[in-house]
Amino acid sequence: MTEEEIDKIMKKIFKREFANLDKFKSFIENNQIEDIDLDGNFAELLDAYSILLQEAVKITKISDINQKKLFGANEELEKQKKLLYLASIVDPLLGIYNRTYVIQVLANEFAKCKRYNQVFSCILIDIDDFKQANDNYGHQVGDQILIRVANVIKKELREVDSFGRYGGEEFIIVLPSTSAYQSSHVAEKLRQKIEKTDYSDLGQGVRITISQGISDTSLGHPDTEDALLHHVDTALYQAKHTGKNRSVIYDPNPGDQAFKFKT
Amino acid sequence: MNDLMISAGKDTLGVSCDYSTGLIEMEGISYPEDAAEFFNPVFEWIDSYIEHVKGPIEMNLRISYLNTSSTKCLFDVIDRIEEYYKQNNSVQVNWYHEEDDEDIREIGLEFKDDMDLPFEVISY
Numbered sequence: 001m002t003e004e005e006i007d008k009i010m011k012k013i014f015k016r017e018f019a020n021l022d023k024f025k026s027f028i029e030n031n032q033i034e035d036i037d038l039d040g041n042f043a044e045l046l047d048a049y050s051i052l053l054q055e056a057v058k059i060t061k062i063s064d065i066n067q068k069k070l071f072g073a074n075e076e077l078e079k080q081k082k083l084l085y086l087a088s089i090v091d092p093l094l095g096i097y098n099r100t101y102v103i104q105v106l107a108n109e110f111a112k113c114k115r116y117n118q119v120f121s122c123i124l125i126d127i128d129d130f131k132q133a134n135d136n137y138g139h140q141v142g143d144q145i146l147i148r149v150a151n152v153i154k155k156e157l158r159e160v161d162s163f164g165r166y167g168g169e170e171f172i173i174v175l176p177s178t179s180a181y182q183s184s185h186v187a188e189k190l191r192q193k194i195e196k197t198d199y200s201d202l203g204q205g206v207r208i209t210i211s212q213g214i215s216d217t218s219l220g221h222p223d224t225e226d227a228l229l230h231h232v233d234t235a236l237y238q239a240k241h242t243g244k245n246r247s248v249i250y251d252p253n254p255g256d257q258a259f260k261f262k263t
Numbered sequence: 264m265n266d267l268m269i270s271a272g273k274d275t276l277g278v279s280c281d282y283s284t285g286l287i288e289m290e291g292i293s294y295p296e297d298a299a300e301f302f303n304p305v306f307e308w309i310d311s312y313i314e315h316v317k318g319p320i321e322m323n324l325r326i327s328y329l330n331t332s333s334t335k336c337l338f339d340v341i342d343r344i345e346e347y348y349k350q351n352n353s354v355q356v357n358w359y360h361e362e363d364d365e366d367i368r369e370i371g372l373e374f375k376d377d378m379d380l381p382f383e384v385i386s387y
Contacts, residue, residue: 001296009298009332012297013298015299055335055338055377058338058373058374058376059338061373062373063331063334065366065369066328066330066334066366
């Protein structure tokens with residue numbers, strides 16, 4: 001809308017007030033001041049001015065209330081937007097990032113490292129024999145195991161690391177500026193903590209261990225984030241098939257023996 | 264004389280004016296591009312009712328947002344009804360607000376405070 005159009009609307013809204021103004025202006029312009037009833041007209045003008053001022057005060061007050069209401073609604077909307085965003089990136093059961101978000105972090109980290117020729121690593125974690133625990137103790141206990149394992153891992157990580165649920169009982173960690181070798185120490189600490197955690201309140205004989213696949217952006221020179229994921233998956237597969245409850249670094253030359261950690 | 268019915272739009276109030284009962288109802292939010300144009304049929308209807316029907320007026324307002332132009336127009340609507348009340352006619356204005364909507368209640372009280380006519384601020 002042009003300024004002219006807005007002015008036109010305002011003239012319509014304040015029709016009565018503009019009419020008053022025109023009336024009294026015309027008295028002056030036509031030199032009628034001496035001919036008119038000064039007392040009566042002054043009283044009329046004063047009355048119109050009082051009404052206008054009173055209305056202006058009220059309208060200002062009401063506008064302020066409305067603005068406050070609008071800003072309040074806006075703040076609430078922003079809060080809801082944040083909650084919605086959080087819900088879209090967080091696993092509702094575990095309160096850690098979901099697969100979509102961690103894969104996004106991984107892709108961003110991969111692009112950054114490629115550009116600046118840096119290294120970062122990734123750990124893929126799978127709870128050993130989780131399906132069996134689920135079958136033996138029920139899904140509710142299964143959920144509690146997932147929560148406990150996630151909490152143990154969360155406590156051991158740095159602020160810069162991104163930790164999420166990769167699948168059912170699989171977790172993934174992205175560790176910026178860290179080689180696979182350095183990450184293997186983190187993985188080993190996690191493995192030991194998970195193994196030593198007490199699960200007896202969840203059911204008699206519940207024992208939980210994890211297997212882990214580790215790799216980084218220099219081992220085997222993955223050219224995409226999917227290739228890196230494939231590497232950690234291969235290492236995890238190896239950890240599973242060489243006895244579980246262990247951490248294996250990806251071996252780009254499968255002829256040689258993979259680097260293993262096991263207590 | 265006819266009834267007046269305006270359906271609520273995304274930025275305009277729903278309005279209904281019933282000439283047989285003198286019941287005027289406005290509901291919704293109001294921030295039209297041209298408030299004068301939107302409220303003009305309401306002014307015309309009220310003026311015509313006052314001139315030809317001369318019956319009682321009850322106005323129920325359920326408004327959750329008003330921009331400044333609409334506020335001025337609503338003042339003018341209530342001014343007309345106030346003038347009619349001062350001529351010894353039966354008039355009642357009811358301003359409804361949701362129980363927890365303190366802002367709208369406050370706006371209702373600002374209108375009430377300015378007017379010399381029966382004006383109730385009612386929560387629902």
